[in-house]
Amino acid sequence: MIAMRSFAGRAGLLLATALAVPLAMAALLLPLDPSAMDLGQAWAGPSTAHPLGCDGLGRDVAARLIAGTGTSFAIAGLALAMAVGLGVASGGLAGWIGGRADAAVLRLADLLHGFPELSLAIVAAALLGPGTEAVVLTLALAAWPSQVRWCRALALSNRTAEHVRASTALGAGPLHTVGRHLLPAVAGPVAVRAALSIGPVMVAEATLSGLGLGIQEPAVSLGTLIRDGLADLRDAPHLIAATTVTVAAIALAINLLAEGLRDGLDPRRR
Amino acid sequence: MTGRRLGRRGLSWRLAWRLARRLPGLLILAGAAVLASFLASHALPGDPVMLMVDGRAADPEMIRRLREDAGLDQPLAVQFLSYTLDLLRGDLGQSLRYGGVPVTALLGEALPVTLGLMAGGAALALPLGLALGLAAADVRRAWPGTALTVGSVLALSVPPLALATWLMLAGSGTAPWAVAALALPASAMIARLTRTQVMDVLGRDFIRTAQAKGLGRAAVLLRHALPNALVPLAAAVGSVAGTILTTTAAVETVFAMPGIGRLTVQAVLARDHTVAGAAVLVFVLMQIAIGLTAELLIGLADPRLRADAEAP
Numbered sequence: 001m002i003a004m005r006s007f008a009g010r011a012g013l014l015l016a017t018a019l020a021v022p023l024a025m026a027a028l029l030l031p032l033d034p035s036a037m038d039l040g041q042a043w044a045g046p047s048t049a050h051p052l053g054c055d056g057l058g059r060d061v062a063a064r065l066i067a068g069t070g071t072s073f074a075i076a077g078l079a080l081a082m083a084v085g086l087g088v089a090s091g092g093l094a095g096w097i098g099g100r101a102d103a104a105v106l107r108l109a110d111l112l113h114g115f116p117e118l119s120l121a122i123v124a125a126a127l128l129g130p131g132t133e134a135v136v137l138t139l140a141l142a143a144w145p146s147q148v149r150w151c152r153a154l155a156l157s158n159r160t161a162e163h164v165r166a167s168t169a170l171g172a173g174p175l176h177t178v179g180r181h182l183l184p185a186v187a188g189p190v191a192v193r194a195a196l197s198i199g200p201v202m203v204a205e206a207t208l209s210g211l212g213l214g215i216q217e218p219a220v221s222l223g224t225l226i227r228d229g230l231a232d233l234r235d236a237p238h239l240i241a242a243t244t245v246t247v248a249a250i251a252l253a254i255n256l257l258a259e260g261l262r263d264g265l266d267p268r269r270r
Numbered sequence: 271m272t273g274r275r276l277g278r279r280g281l282s283w284r285l286a287w288r289l290a291r292r293l294p295g296l297l298i299l300a301g302a303a304v305l306a307s308f309l310a311s312h313a314l315p316g317d318p319v320m321l322m323v324d325g326r327a328a329d330p331e332m333i334r335r336l337r338e339d340a341g342l343d344q345p346l347a348v349q350f351l352s353y354t355l356d357l358l359r360g361d362l363g364q365s366l367r368y369g370g371v372p373v374t375a376l377l378g379e380a381l382p383v384t385l386g387l388m389a390g391g392a393a394l395a396l397p398l399g400l401a402l403g404l405a406a407a408d409v410r411r412a413w414p415g416t417a418l419t420v421g422s423v424l425a426l427s428v429p430p431l432a433l434a435t436w437l438m439l440a441g442s443g444t445a446p447w448a449v450a451a452l453a454l455p456a457s458a459m460i461a462r463l464t465r466t467q468v469m470d471v472l473g474r475d476f477i478r479t480a481q482a483k484g485l486g487r488a489a490v491l492l493r494h495a496l497p498n499a500l501v502p503l504a505a506a507v508g509s510v511a512g513t514i515l516t517t518t519a520a521v522e523t524v525f526a527m528p529g530i531g532r533l534t535v536q537a538v539l540a541r542d543h544t545v546a547g548a549a550v551l552v553f554v555l556m557q558i559a560i561g562l563t564a565e566l567l568i569g570l571a572d573p574r575l576r577a578d579a580e581a582p
Binding site for chain 2: 006007008011110111113114115116117118119122123125126127130142199200203204206207208210211212213222223226229230233237240241244245247248251252254255256259
């Protein structure tokens with residue numbers, strides 16, 4: 001695998017395995033329900049039934065971490081899918097057509113890039129109400145400008161490529177050229193770029209939800225877990241320690257894998 | 271750096287032109303930000319008047335009068351116009367949570383706290399990031415680069431809320447620890463960017479010339495590689511400004527510092543829409559300010575933009 005050529009990539013794989021194996025075993029072996037309360041177990045320390053202990057409402061911390069990791073992955077994936085889909089459509093079209101369409105899309109991307117995450121999060125929360133939809137929209141809008149520029153650059157460089165001009169010269173219509181020659185050529189670079197963004201987008205979700213601007217109770221994400229931990233800081237500092245270390249380790253594994261991918265693909269960095 | 275290198279006039283026409291060229295774009299952005307801030311404070315679920323009377327048994331006549339006073343019975347376009355005009359007069363309305371307190375007063379109290387935190391963070395992160403980036407731009411050995419990569423990935427993987435919490439638990443919860451929580455991820459970003467740009471520059475011909483005339487490694491890096499790497503670095507700092515703002519809000523929240531970030535978060539949670547709406551605009555303006563400051567500082571150091579470089 002290409003990501004394994006560098007130290008960062010190998011360290012990332014090792015860490016990801018070290019995290020995934022116990023989490024998967026816990027998910028398979030223990031009857032974990034992230035919202036099941038057992039007040040008798042409030043603030044309980046680690047035990048065989050609750051490997052990471054319980055929070056102030058007696059909810060299993062390990063179960064909540066597993067559920068929260070799933071939610072955060074899903075949110076980051078959804079937001080990136082939206083950003084990439086829109087980015088390929090608008091950026092690809094802009095680079096392919098050029099002229100005024102290109103200028104307009106670039107202006108729009110620049111304009112949106114001028115809005116910091118926090119501003120986008122406030123507007124989204126005000127218009128949609130704080131919650132999952134608002135945070136997905138925020139993360140998608142924040143990721144869109146860089147995706148657009150990337151797709152535009154790819155389309156621009158492919159427009160004048162020889163195989164594309166040959167296809168046009170042979171009489172192929174625009175739909176055939178785009179479907180058969182442009183999209184397959186940009187798919188790889190676009191996918192790599194999206195994969196590199198998963199870690200930062202997950203960290204952004206954790207921060208927004210952790211501040212209370214994102215996912216709301218009773219839904220669980222890595223961000224709401226940090227928020228719970230902060231609220232219980234005085235009563236149970238071990239709670240925030242367990243959640244933040246796990247969240248950081250997950251993000252670290254993903255980012256190290258991404259770094260390995262970047263190193264492996266960039267000939268100058270080898 | 272010698273005195274001559276900074277230039278006599280400092281600001282050159284070329285640098286002024288670079289900044290002036292961005293003005294129309296920035297004005298459009300500011301206009302869009304005003305619109306977004308209006309949307310966040312007006313076109314939302316939940317009636318601000320109902321929030322003002324706060325569940326107290328209010329008779330319909332009074333509610334009607336309050337709505338009229340606030341201009342809420344007008345069409346949205348008219349409301350937007352009066353919002354913009356008020357804004358130009360320096361009036362952002364009143365907080366819904368702290369009845370009657372002007373939003374500008376709340377922002378005026380919070381802004382110095384945030385600016386102080388950010389200035390402290392920049393004073394720590396810029397030298398640290400530049401030094402680490404330069405040290406890691408070593409083409410002879412692999413380990414400094416690997417160490418920086420792994421270290422910076424680690425610093426950027428820890429969610430800012432988590433890092434701030436750890437530093438608060440480890441330290442005393444005082445301001446220097448808050449500054450460290452902001453500066454650590456920022457210096458990791460700067461170090462990565464510096465390394466990439468410096469390694470790019472190191473491949474160019476004038477570097478080989480400098481080495482050929484016998485300059486030492488430190489002199490090549492500081493006098494030739496770094497100044498030429500600074501311009502792309504300025505653009506990159508501008509593009510991570512949003513992340514810096516989010517991190518600042520996280521640090522303020524954990525350390526309970528009464529800055530803009532904490533004020534905004536509390537306003538959103540309390541549905542204090544006028545304050546939250548104003549914050550949309552404030553954050554956009556702060557991001558613009560970060561970008562321009564970076565460009566100005568680095569423009570002063572860049573050999574091609576300096577005043578003394580203009581002599582034919």
